[in-house]
Amino acid sequence: MIIVLLGPPGAGKGTQADRLAARLGIPKIATGDVLRAAVRDGTKRGKEAKGYMDRGDLVPDSVILGILQDVMNSPATAKGAILDGAVRTVPQAEGLGITLAEIGKKVNKVLLFDVDDDELVKRLGGRTVCEGCQTPYMGREPGATCEKCGGKLVRRKDDEPEAIRNRLEVYRTQTAPVIDWYNDHKMEVLKIDADGTVDEVTGRAVEALGREWHK
Ligand code: AP5
Numbered sequence: 434m435i436i437v438l439l440g441p442p443g444a445g446k447g448t449q450a451d452r453l454a455a456r457l458g459i460p461k462i463a464t465g466d467v468l469r470a471a472v473r474d475g476t477k478r479g480k481e482a483k484g485y486m487d488r489g490d491l492v493p494d495s496v497i498l499g500i501l502q503d504v505m506n507s508p509a510t511a512k513g514a515i516l517d518g519a520v521r522t523v524p525q526a527e528g529l530g531i532t533l534a535e536i537g538k539k540v541n542k543v544l545l546f547d548v549d550d551d552e553l554v555k556r557l558g559g560r561t562v563c564e565g566c567q568t569p570y571m572g573r574e575p576g577a578t579c580e581k582c583g584g585k586l587v588r589r590k591d592d593e594p595e596a597i598r599n600r601l602e603v604y605r606t607q608t609a610p611v612i613d614w615y616n617d618h619k620m621e622v623l624k625i626d627a628d629g630t631v632d633e634v635t636g637r638a639v640e641a642l643g644r645e646w647h648k
Contacts, residue, residue, distance in 0.1 A: 440546030450517035463517035489596035546627035
């Protein structure tokens with residue numbers, strides 16, 4: 434099963450992707466995590482992506498489509514994948530569709546996590562992440578220790594106020610049209626109210642997937 438997660442920055446895509454991946458027994462593929470690892474490792478891809486990411490702009494489609502081709506052709510995703518933030522422009526949605534068709538697959542579900550802007554700004558402004566395993570935390574200061582892997586918590590550069598504002602604008606102008614694109618291509622986008630506790634949101638996502646699954 435290939436599940437695409439859409440939603441603005443801070444909507445909880447990464448948090449929910451981990452939970453859905455564990456539940457469904459398929460890997461989470463987060464292009465943001467792949468790109469941050471490339472930046473850390475100083476690869477060509479990472480060097481190309483860094484400036485865009487720090488400002489909160491989108492990395493060029495060609496880079497993302499290269500990543501999607503690599504991961505979707507890997508044995509790790511043979512049973513499917515949760516694609517977290519991997520589709521943020523219409524050309525990416527089209528390119529992913531072509532890549533999947535070449536290997537006899539398609540997107541099975543699209544979930545849209547919906548939260549209002551005030552809550553998004555609050556979440557991103559208060560977030561720290563583990564520089565090792567990328568787990569996000571609320572209410573923990575940079576320098577604290579990750580409960581999962583013992584790594585150090587840091588503040589992401591794109592969680593500074595100016596970059597947050599830019600990311601929200603980029604979402605509205607470049608990513609929101611992807612919702613219409615999927616609807617136009619007969620792929621219903623399942624909207625999840627992502628305000629509430631993490632458990633509540635997981636419950637809604639699982640329910641939406643289950644309800645649609647048997648249609
Ligand atoms: P990426 O890392 O994917 O960032 P994003 O989409 O902006 O999403 P976030 O990670 O900020 O938020 P999230 O929705 O995953 O929420 P989270 O679970 O962390 O991408 C970074 C950059 O990489 C992009 O700006 C771009 O430059 C580039 N990039 C990546 N993919 C790309 C693509 N396809 N095309 C082009 N460029 C691309 O939660 C946020 C916080 O809220 C956390 O602290 C969490 O603990 C907390 N939280 C989660 N759920 C709840 C809840 N229910 N209640 C309260 N708090 C909650």
